Amino acid sequence: MSVKNRIRAISIFVFMLCVVFTSSKAEAGKASLTVLQQPSTGWVRNFNPFVVQLDASKGFIYEPIVIFNGLNGDEIPWLAEEVIAEDDMVTIMVKVRKGIKWNDGENFDADDVVFSFVYPKGHPEIDDNGLWGDTGRLKSVEKIDDYTVKFVMREKNAFGKSNLFNEVWMVPEHVWKDVAEPTKFVVENPVGTGPFTEIVRFSPQLFILGKNPNYWQAEKLKVEQLVWPQYNSNDAAYDMLQSGKVDWAHIFIPQIEDVYVNGDENKRYWFPSNEVLRISLNMQTKNEGANEAFHNLEFRKAFSLAMDRKSMAEIGSYGYVKTGTPASGLNKGLSKWMNPEANKIWQEYEKFDIAKAQKILSAAGFKDIDHDGYLETPSGKKLEFNVDAPSGWTDWINSVQIGVEGLRKAGINSNVRTPELGSFIESWSSGDFDAMMCGTGGLMPNIHKFYNHTMTPTYFKTRVWWSSNTSRYENKERDELIEKLKVTNDPVEQKKIADRIEMIHAEEIPYIPLYNNGKWFVYNTSRFTGWANEDNPYIDPAIVEHDNKLYHVLQLKPVK
Numbered sequence: 001m002s003v004k005n006r007i008r009a010i011s012i013f014v015f016m017l018c019v020v021f022t023s024s025k026a027e028a029g030k031a032s033l034t035v036l037q038q039p040s041t042g043w044v045r046n047f048n049p050f051v052v053q054l055d056a057s058k059g060f061i062y063e064p065i066v067i068f069n070g071l072n073g074d075e076i077p078w079l080a081e082e083v084i085a086e087d088d089m090v091t092i093m094v095k096v097r098k099g100i101k102w103n104d105g106e107n108f109d110a111d112d113v114v115f116s117f118v119y120p121k122g123h124p125e126i127d128d129n130g131l132w133g134d135t136g137r138l139k140s141v142e143k144i145d146d147y148t149v150k151f152v153m154r155e156k157n158a159f160g161k162s163n164l165f166n167e168v169w170m171v172p173e174h175v176w177k178d179v180a181e182p183t184k185f186v187v188e189n190p191v192g193t194g195p196f197t198e199i200v201r202f203s204p205q206l207f208i209l210g211k212n213p214n215y216w217q218a219e220k221l222k223v224e225q226l227v228w229p230q231y232n233s234n235d236a237a238y239d240m241l242q243s244g245k246v247d248w249a250h251i252f253i254p255q256i257e258d259v260y261v262n263g264d265e266n267k268r269y270w271f272p273s274n275e276v277l278r279i280s281l282n283m284q285t286k287n288e289g290a291n292e293a294f295h296n297l298e299f300r301k302a303f304s305l306a307m308d309r310k311s312m313a314e315i316g317s318y319g320y321v322k323t324g325t326p327a328s329g330l331n332k333g334l335s336k337w338m339n340p341e342a343n344k345i346w347q348e349y350e351k352f353d354i355a356k357a358q359k360i361l362s363a364a365g366f367k368d369i370d371h372d373g374y375l376e377t378p379s380g381k382k383l384e385f386n387v388d389a390p391s392g393w394t395d396w397i398n399s400v401q402i403g404v405e406g407l408r409k410a411g412i413n414s415n416v417r418t419p420e421l422g423s424f425i426e427s428w429s430s431g432d433f434d435a436m437m438c439g440t441g442g443l444m445p446n447i448h449k450f451y452n453h454t455m456t457p458t459y460f461k462t463r464v465w466w467s468s469n470t471s472r473y474e475n476k477e478r479d480e481l482i483e484k485l486k487v488t489n490d491p492v493e494q495k496k497i498a499d500r501i502e503m504i505h506a507e508e509i510p511y512i513p514l515y516n517n518g519k520w521f522v523y524n525t526s527r528f529t530g531w532a533n534e535d536n537p538y539i540d541p542a543i544v545e546h547d548n549k550l551y552h553v554l555q556l557k558p559v560k
Contacts, residue, residue, distance in 0.1 A: 031558040032208070032225040033528060036240060036249035037543045041232050042204035047190035049169045050126040050182045056209060056228060058546035060553070061192035062169035065094060065113065067547040068162050068445040070540030071272065073333055075161070076551060079108070079170055079193065089156040089487060090139075092164065096147040101214040102172050103190075103197035110143045115173035117141045117151070119182070126182050129168055135458050137163060156487040158494075162445035167547055195221050195553065205230045222557045223528070234392065241267075241522065249522040250543045252395050254318050256522075266526040270533050270541060271320045271518035276329035276440045277396070279307075279387060279403060279512040280470035285434045289381035293412075294435075296378070298364035300509040304349040305357035306406035313515050316398030322516045324350070327505035329440035329454065329513040337447045337495070339502035346506040350513075357410040366411070374413035385434035386417040390424045396437045399514065428470050438470050439517065447498055451482045455501075455510075473510035530555040 038055050047057040066083055067076040077083065082095040100108040118141050120127035131138045139154045153160050172191045179185045190197055195217070198210035209226040211218075229246075231237045238253065240246050241260050244267065253260050253269075261267045281294040281303070293299045309323045326338050327346035365378030377383050387404055389396040400416050407414045414435075419427065427433040444450040453459050456479055459468040478501055485497045521541040523531050532541040532552060539555075540548040 030224045031222060031528075032227050033223045033247045033553070033556070034227040034229065034245055035543060036229070036231060036237050036246055036251060039232050039234075039237070040230050043202070043207055043228070043230055044204075045186075045188050045199075045202050045207070047187045048182070048185055049171065050185075054207075055544070055546070056196075056207075056226065057187075057190060057192075058167070058169055059194065059550040060196045060209065060226065061190050061194040062171060063192070063194045063550060064165065064168060064170065064547045066161070066165045067551050068166050069551075070445075070542075070545050070548050071333060071537055073162070073445050078547075078550075079113075083161055083165065085161050087489075089158050089160065089489065090153045092151040092153070092160055093144075094149045094151065096149065097216070098147055100193055100216040102193055103212045103214050104172075105214060106172065106174055106191075108170070108172075108193050109146050110149050111146075112170055112173050113149045114141050114143050115177065116170045117168065119171070119176060123182050129166075130458075131164070131168075157448070158486060158489050159446040159448040163449050166445050166449075194550065195223075196226050200225060217554060220554045223553055234394070244524065244526065246522075247524050247527055248543055250520050251522060252317075252393075252518075252520050253522065254394065256318075256320075260522065266524050268525060268531075268533070269520075269522045271520060272534070272537065272541070273322060273332045274517040274519045274542075275331045276325045277399070277514050277517045278329055278438060278440055279303075279400075279435055279514065280438050281435050281511060282431065282433055282470065283472040283474070283510075284431050285385070286432075287385055287434050289377050289383040290385035290434050292377045292379060292381055293366075293383055293385075296364060297508065298360050299366070300512070301349050302357035302360045302364075302410060303407065303412070304509060304512050305351060305353045305360070306410040306412065307403050307512060307514060308352045308406050309350065309515055310352065311402050312399040316402055317395045317515070317518070320518045323514075325513045325516060326502060327509060327513060328451075328502055329511070330450070330502070331440070331444070332516065334444065334447055334450060337498045337502070339499040339506075342499070342502040342506035345503075346509075349509060352406070354406065354409050361411060368411065373411070374408075375411040384413040384415070386415050388417045388419060388424060388427065388433055388436040390421045391418040392421070400437050403514075428468060431472065436470060440513070447494075448482070448486045451485065451501060455479070456482055471511040473508075475504060475508065475510070478504045525559075527559055528556045529559055530557050 044053055046053045047061055049057045049062045063079055065078060065080040067078050079097055080094045081097040084093040096110050096113055102108055121132040124133060130136055137153055139152045142150045144150050151164060157163060175191050189199060195212055195215050196209035197212040200208040200210040207228050211224055215221060231240060237251050238259055241249060256269055283294055285291050313321050313323050326343055330338055361375060366375040368374060369376045369380060375383055387400050389400045397418055404414045404416050440454050453468060455469055481497050481501050485494060488494050519542045532539050539552050541552060543549045
């Protein structure tokens, strides 16, 4: 037996042991839901929401003030019963919901809300949402009474509510107030307001979360336990899914009808359109030849023409995703901001046309000086660069390989590089890369946040997960328009501003949009009903969307 098959066999064995344990719990009357969310070489018991160790903590243990539905941007009040944005565009009043307790019995109130937002001010290493610091959004957070909090933003922002409250997790002041180093604090027994706070069992191979005895929506919560088996590869995850014992997963599965469904009507999936995936050309790369090329508009046009998007969607992503995007990469949830005139211009460069790409490059002065079959820059610099995609992300790697093949046909020497995910993330925050496959900010809750995170210099080099300006492209007019957009309340004027921003992207092509990514939502209906699906798309269904998964789990009911 090969090493790979031995590993898979061990994974299956461990998982089946987990299933036996889970089944015994179910026989005791527990409605247990098994999830696959994140791979791991072995679980570490640390439910600290400020470190990426156990994603179960976000949403299921620690809850937000407001949930923003990733599919449509709708606002769902949660720990706050009301959030009021004042006309001055800087003041936001939060009415905290009464009667909520932490799972240790302490009351949740305005003090905890203030603490949760102010605590990162003294600990920049956990300020992932950019609330404080020189470019932070907040000026002050003030308790008005036991259940009212006043937020004042540093600058006017008509979109301030969703900017401030999107996935900021409430933590108990009485637990965290004396923690001097939050990223080093090990939380073995978490204190939260969420539905699943009790540790039923924990081992490196499996952990089980039980219901919060004080949960404020106990009457809605029908799932009694969450079961998290450990897996360390996609192959291991596929084996677990095939067993039929997994209820909810976030994973890309090639040939899903054969690999997962295989005629079982309870094994289902729904891959709604997610953000637009792009290749970012790092305008600040230290690779001199690439730097010169990336700053050349004609090169960027040719680069886009060398992208076989149809093959990326059909071969690289097995036909699960859709092509055809705006130049800015606006996702479907922000479709009302699209500019048809800008789209017409962009569509000329969204085609796959190697001959046209070669013609553009030749006219722009790119020549094969050393006769090695690849072009040098107009100034004679050697042109060769890497395009990065995270190791193990099969669909992304497939797409980058197809893209690089097109570039080489056009005479552009490029290579696929697949760093580990940690190194990949580090490279976008340090700027140490040439080009990379990346997202355009997820399903952002508003148009300003999408533009600000994906385009402005504020996010040139940042550890903010996922949504950042990895292209490092600068455009003074565009950046000024984005600033103007956030202080404009008039919807008509907002649309005019967005139209111009969209046009700049169609004309300048600062990065290369490819196709709409999918939400990899895989589920099983044999044990629970109430799932969001294509016929009833009430919430973003992906378990990696931490606030949306919280809403989703409350809609599930055990099959009778």
